Amino acid sequence: MADEGIDAFWRLACAGAEIDPATPYDAWSFAPPPLVDLVLHGGKRATSGLAAECHDDVAGGYSVLLDAAGGPVCVIRTTSVEVASYRDVPPDFGWLEGEGDRSLRYWRLVHEPFLRERCLANGLEFADDTLVSYQRFELVWPAAPAPTLTADGREIAFASGDSVAVALVRSGLHPGHGGTLCLAGDCPNCLCVIDDVAYSRACLTPAVAGMRIERQGAGGTAVVPAVAADRAVGSRHLHCDVAVIGRGATGRAAGDEARAAGRSVIELDQLNGEEVAGVYQGPRLLVRTPSGLLHVHAVEVIVATGASEEQPVCPGSDLAGLYTAAAAEVLDGAGLLPAGTIRLGAGVRPVRFEGDGAVTGVVTLDASGVEVRQPCVGVVLDLGSHPRDSLARQGAGLPVRAVGSCAEISALPPAPAAGVVCACTGTTVDDLASVWERGFQTMELFKRATLAGTGTCQGAACLPHLRAYLAARGGDEQPAFTARPLTRQMTMMEAAAGTWHPPTRRTALHETHRALGARMERFGGWWRPWTYGDTLGEYEAVRAGVSIGDVSTLGKMLVSGPDAVGFLERIYPCPVGDLEPGRVRYALLLDERGYVFDDGVIIRDDERRFFLTFTTGGASGAEAWLRDWAEAFGCDVRLLDRTAALGAINVTGPRAAALLRRCGLDTPPAFLRTADAVVCGVPCRVLRIGFTGEPSFELHHDAGRSAELWEALMAAGAADDIRPHGLEALLALRLEKGHIIVGMDTDFDSTPRRLGMEWAVRMDKGHDFLGRDALERIDRIPLDRRLVGLEVDGDAPVEGAPLLDGGAVRGNVTSAWRSPVLGRAVLLAFADLVDGAVPPTFEVDGRTARVVDLPFLDPEGVRVRA
Amino acid sequence: MSAPEPIFCTRVVASPAALDALATDAVALRLAPDDLLLVGAVDVRPDDPDAIVCRDDGWALRRMTAAEASALVADHGDWSVPPAGIAQGALAGLPVKLLIDPAGDALLLVPRPYLADAVERLP
């Protein structure tokens, strides 16, 4: 041969297989070349081609098979060459060719188009009698080792290309524990635990060396494996105009038609390992494949899943040795159908099967109605078929079209007289009779009272019999019960493939906090430092010195436009138009029902430009809230959410102002004032607020400079023993000042009045605003409960603890903290009013809690303004 | 495909007409009729007295080819990538924006708070 690489390979093979290297050989590849893999790994031992093109093939000849790149893969020896018409394909060729499910149906599926194409290339017309060269061969080198797997603890050999079901039959085992085999994925009779995955269909799972199989069978339960492997499962999305499920003749024709019309087509077939598990809105198909989960998004779905063969229902139908016609064909092709297997004619329904475990006899009726018993070791049944329409029924109401036999209505079988109807649940005909007598006489009730049809095969095997039974008892046919996903099952890991937990956002200081030893917590959709390890110390740094905290998670929004003032007047219950540039105003946000759902501040940059803040939890909804109302009100405004773009660091404590002066802020703004300034070289919008109860300066800055600003502040504050504070300390600090946290100290129905925050609402401000109508109405109703401050000696009770009065629950604590500076626990709580007033004391956590005025600390606001 | 990294952009919110009239050589993503994202520091002055023009540090960017973008979306998203233009959607549960130019280059923008997740989820 010209190719040195192939020749070297040949010599290597000759040495390994003891062949005279001078023996002539041929070198070629399959069409398509990757089929060579099936020779090595899939048990392919035959090939066929147009006889007109295969004159040179003779028995005894050697060939080096090549892959797609022309590289040598293996050496085979042709053992026989037979020329016969396409129609007269040898019955074992489906199996020997090793393709698809190794059935003749699949062989025809792929060979007809191939032979048509070859005829065309040779100027011939393809027909049923076109001559085909059928060649069988053996693999000479490298010798394939006989692969093995473990079944019920026994090591068994199998042929490459076997499904698990065929491998088990090959070793003399029924793949389940009995019942008619369909080998088409329709019945539960070959269910196995395969590598710890129970309820796996052995007939649809290719056997792989080293697999661990436990036969489970229909109705068998399973044990959850002690250790569940964390098997990664891939997931992919494909898009097309038309998805065709089923590559039988009908499906292929539908695919061809769509392609001819210029539409993109994806074809799926369980014979190729593509099990469609569900049809969803879209339409979207969920497909289980050996390489992971496939999502197929189509404009239209064509279901061409064909028909499933009817399973017999009679005494003994749970024995081993029973096969549907199609299953028998597969097994026969593999030479696995035992001698002594009886084939019953089309439509012949047995009266019963006899045997103990395996069938030893079958009883049928002869033409005159007399029972005839035939001894046998196996029975092949041909009871006709019913539409395999589960996917088509799931697609009702979607652009999903069923074609071919899955769309045809089949005649119901005769009502079953005895035996197991639903193998998955073990429901017998007697069970059906029993529930019928009890009044469960419609399909859905019938199903629920027996559980028939709710097992692994989801009614695929039993539904025709259930319908037949109901029709016979009730006189009219009832529709099939609802088809729901999953038609083909998948593991939890498969279902979860490609899906992640909702992400939690990180501020630009995330790694900085971690480096400082912070315990990060999810809070309002963000990771936030809960504590740096010494919450009390962090608290004290704020109260006595200086501290910084990351408040980048606050919602931040720019609003500008000709209608900016009018728009914000309608959004907020406080006045907006009178706000002067340079001032900061605290504001509640109310919904249409007058309930508080968020709070923040309003800053005016100029006549028609504003900067707004929102809570961390409220930020994500703020933009949608504002945009929706701007549209509803018809306001001409520009909106920009700045939450992710801006970082914010709160510098707080009695020594905060001094620190900032050292950092370049010569004149720190006064309480509730704002200024633009450069701090530590970073341009900032500085907001002077007082959430902690101490002078506080929020430095809003470009998020890209957060880490730089943080480090500079820490360095500049080192002399003051600056330390960062976490969320836990912040919650305590603000509580001492009586500041609410929306979501913690509010309820779904918290009006400003219930929160004691009427001061934040100006009903007379001269503008309508969201919630105003509701407040006007609600204000006429006597108040039932309100947020109050409570003090209790000792440690803080649990947040949420009930307020008791004479044993009755009269409210609940919303926030609690044992204040180091006050020496007692301070609480915010909702308290019921009695005769229009809050009682002076309640029992909380077995102690007396006294109602006190808010805030607990610095009521005059001296510290915060310092 | 580059690793995703924080970038800074210029964000312009203005009347649609003002944005339509804006000429710039910068890489531009028109996120909405009144919202334009420009990659890098760009000095633009839209003809709208109420325009908001500001530096935007809220993004991380990843450069790739259009083919890589299509593969990434096929693996992690349930939407498909247009031949050119902007697409927005979720990838591995993260909100992203994708700009495909006709020359076959693609920019993937992820909000900066999701950068670490993007590194983990979109290899």
Added chain:
Amino acid sequence: MNEFVERQIGLRWPRAVRRSYEVVIVGGGGHGLATAYYLATRHGITDVAVLERDYIGGGNSGRNTTVIRANYGIPDAVNFYQRSVDLYAGLEEEFGRAVMHSTRGVLWLAHSEATLRGERARAALNTACGAETVFVGPDEIGTICPQIDLTGGGTYPVLGGTYHPRGATARHDRVVWGYAEGAMRLGVHVHQGVGVTGLHRDGGRVVGVETTAGRIDAGVVVSAVGGHATVLASMAGVVLPIRTHPLQAAVTNHYAPILDPIVASADLLVYISQTPRGEFLFGAEIDRQASYSRRSGHDILALCARRVTTLMPFTRQLRILRQWTGSCDMSPDYSPIMGVTGTDGFLITTGWGTWGFKAIPAGGEALAETIATGRPAPLIAPFGLDRFERDRTRADRGSAGTH
């Protein structure tokens, strides 16, 4: 042998629809049938028809995850559900039928400080109201349910939670059929396949229903429908503050018993339990988009599977059998709406969100009392429709989560 075949309950269907009943209950789910049952057994009112447009128990009664618990967030709710927990515990004796009631305990897990705070509050309030709920730390959680990965896959570590020992499950169909059988035995008519298409009114009062089987006069009409409650109520001139959201759930094949308690996570928004048959039932939160659709989606299934496998790695290789969708009628305060409506002759039980199954006995009992006495039963008085107008909503964070 299939031990789940119904061998006790027998349903006696009426031969014909009468033209008039004292009470007509629209909706043959758990609530409608329980109301009929308690009317008949507790108040001697048997001239009752339950009209079901499809088949009994086929709506949300057959689409839930059968959890029974009382660990709610406001006293009125705790009291109400505690009554239901008690009634459920005695239901087998009441019916003389097996309903597969099984006390399992409910574990509610927290993976964040914010949620931990909520769980502490739940335990404190429940205890004050007489429902047993205890705060538990990770070690106790590991003892109660060793299958939980306390590290939460390294991403959702379990910080603590609450344990509600009387949490239970029961087989939903048998609960529905048990009420139906008991009511039928005393002469209540339960009609399947009879859909209500309109209401007849005389002046303001509702005096009957128009059905696919013709007009039926009624002394009182009770809406116990799920899903389209607002549609029926609007025929009576009653505006309900209800939005209907789909809720999806799924079930695996059956496995040998391994998981005893019902486990829920307030952070992961997922819950899972193992049925007496051995299937694992799991679900998550409601779809945000309001809809009457009962079409299942893949996204929710995938999210549930991700969450369940994070929390309980042993479930990774379990094979999912089936998924389905129910309808959750959500009120603004996450509490039910029960009793009189302001329209004479028309009562309602709705707003059952994700907590309808667990409320069936107490809801039916209290509504029957309200019908029979003409006064709101004390247990459900706080849940009247007028509370929205009176600014007395019952905001319950304890039920705003899942199942």
